[in-house]
Amino acid sequence: MKKIFSLVLVSALGGAITLGAYKLFLEPENKVQITTADSNPAFLPASNVNNLFKNAEDAPDFTIAAENAVNAVVHVKNVSISSGQMTFEDFFFGRSPQRTQMGTGSGVIINADGYIITNNHVINNSDQLSVTLNNNKTYEAEIVGTDPKTDIALLKIDAEEELPYVTFADSDQARIGEWVLAVGNPFNLTSTVTAGIISAKARDLSGKSTQSFIQTDAAVNPGNSGGALVNTNGELIGINTAISSQTGSYIGYSFAVPSNIARRVIEDIMEYGNVQNGILGISGGALNSEVSEELGVNDTEGIYVASVVEDSGAEKAGIKEGDIIKEIDQIKVSKFSDLTGHIGARRVNDVVELKISRDGEIKNVKVTLTRNETLTLPLVGRVKNAKKEDLKPLKADNGIKIIELNKEYEAYWKKNGVEEGSIITSINDVKIHSVEDAQQAIKNRSSYEPLRIELINTKGEKERYNFR
Known part of the structure; x- marks a missing residue:
């Protein structure tokens, strides 16, 4: 035992002597450099705050807003029937096979009487529509009206009791950086709530300056379309409509129709039966x-x-x-x-x-x-409803007036004597009296059918053009 103790003592003593010798003779000298006030050091602004919220009570409380919104958001099921692939037996027996397709989305109850706002693409081409509330009750729904331009549709259900609903907020007052909740039914689940902030406003995804979406980073997935975007008070500031994705699922940004636009559309539908743009x-x-x-x-x-x-x-x-x-x-x-x-x-x-x-x-x-009395016609340019003083000098009984030629084809038109002020009288053999007639004629034209335009140029000459 004494021998072991002696060995430990000698080892400790040897280590102490070695460390002391290194410190005294071998370790390089570290010089401390002192910077005086005359050296003009650069100062950069910094923050010592390392928490988003200092206290738990400073964090936003989404519970009340979520509870209100969840009860007012519904599941929308769209069943459509289309023609299936015909087999030899179908052809032989003269049968027309049919295929049932189902789509789902979300909707938002906007009053106690059962009016529901959703996206037009959620209910488009539907043969049967049903709505399931958050209490699992299901009702048949009817379409009151739609507006494809804003992708907004209004539905109505007849429930036995007054329904929970959300109130509209002024989306013009929504601010970038403001907390929002997205509520919907993704993946055929019951109502789901996600949180995020408003990333941007007045986003146009078309590139034609025809859209003005609220952009948010709240997670929105397939099935959320038509759902609610609400503020922390539980008030509606948008209708979730689209996502930015290469996979079809959420990857960072989603887009909502502002509540002010959605509200104006459904008020027009309820009051006039169509949208007064x-x-x-x-x-x-x-x-x-x-x-x-x-x-x-x-x-x-x-x-x-x-x-x-x-x-x-x-x-x-x-x-x-x-x-x-x-x-x-x-x-x-x-x-x-x-x-x-x-x-x-x-x-x-x-x-x-x-x-x-x-x-x-x-x-x-x-x-x-x-x-709006103007329309952009393919290949031609912008046209507007013609007045009597536009038609009379050219001896035209009907038609719409060209007010701006398509820049790409302007040289072609002018070479043939067609200028601003010419009157288009017929499109694909349909007499045109207004821009609505022209829009319908273009819409009814099949993809393989040529575009046929009859017009009277500014010299009063009748001409006919065919475009393939």
């Missing part, structure tokens, strides 16, 4: 440094007015080509979808106030929205 009556685009330099203007923000539609509210209010729209109803506009989104929540004869810049001078102009 009001237009400002201008065409143009958003400014940036490159566009401003090309146009020779100093502003780099706003909407540049490239043209004004004849007889529109904008023309009557004195809006001119070259004007730059900076605001609409005190809301700043930096892209065209800002403008179309705000107009989309208004209807015919509503008055909006524009702040415009003209030759560097700021003006406030009130514009009364008018009914």
Whole structure:
């Protein structure tokens, strides 16, 4: 035992001597460099906050909003019957095989009487529609009206009791960074709630400045379409409509029709039976440094007015080509979808106030929205309803007026004597009296059928064109 103790003691003593020798003779000298105040060090702003919420009570509480929204969001089932593949036996016996297809989505109850708002694509081509509430009761649903342009549809069910519903919020007041909840029925599950923030507003996915979505990072998957996007008060600020995905499932961003647009659409359907779209009556685009330099203007923000539609509210209010729209109803506009989104929540004869810049001078102009009487025809360009004074000089009994030729085919048309002011009288052998007639004629044309246009040019000459 004494021998072991002696060995341990000698080992410890040897290690201490070795460490001391290293420190004294071998370790390099570390010099401390002192920076004085005269050295002008660079200071960068920093934060020592390492928690999103300091206390648990600072975190947003979604429970009440979720509870209210879940009870007002429904499951929508769409059953459609289409022609199946015909077999030899079917052909022999003269049978027409049918195939049943089922689609699902979500909907939002908007009043106690059973009116439900959803997406048009959820109920499109349906033969049978049913709605299942959060209490598992199922009802047959009827379509009150639809608007494919905004992808909004209104349904109605007859329930035995008053139903829970959500109230509309003002989507114009929704702010980027605000917490939101997405409520729907993805993957045929019962109502599901996901949370996120508003990532952006006035998003246009079409590239044609015709859409104005609220973008959010709340998870939205197939089956969520037609569901509710609500704020932390449980108020409706949007109808979930689309996702940005390469796989068909959620990967980061989803898009909702703003509640102001959805509300205006369903109010029009309930009051008029169709949607009363009001237009400002201008065409143009958003400014940036490159566009401003090309146009020779100093502003780099706003909407540049490239043209004004004849007889529109904008023309009557004195809006001119070259004007730059900076605001609409005190809301700043930096892209065209800002403008179309705000107009989309208004209807015919509503008055909006524009702040415009003209030759560097700021003006406030009130514009009364008018009914859309224009249409962009394939290959031709923009047309509008013709007035008697447009038809009479050309001795036309009916027709629509060309107001702007398609840029790609403009040289072809002018080479053949067709200019702005020419009157289109027939499309595919259908007499045309209005842009609605023209739109229907284009819609009814089959994909393999050529486009046949009869018109009277500005010289009063009747001509016929066929396009394949």
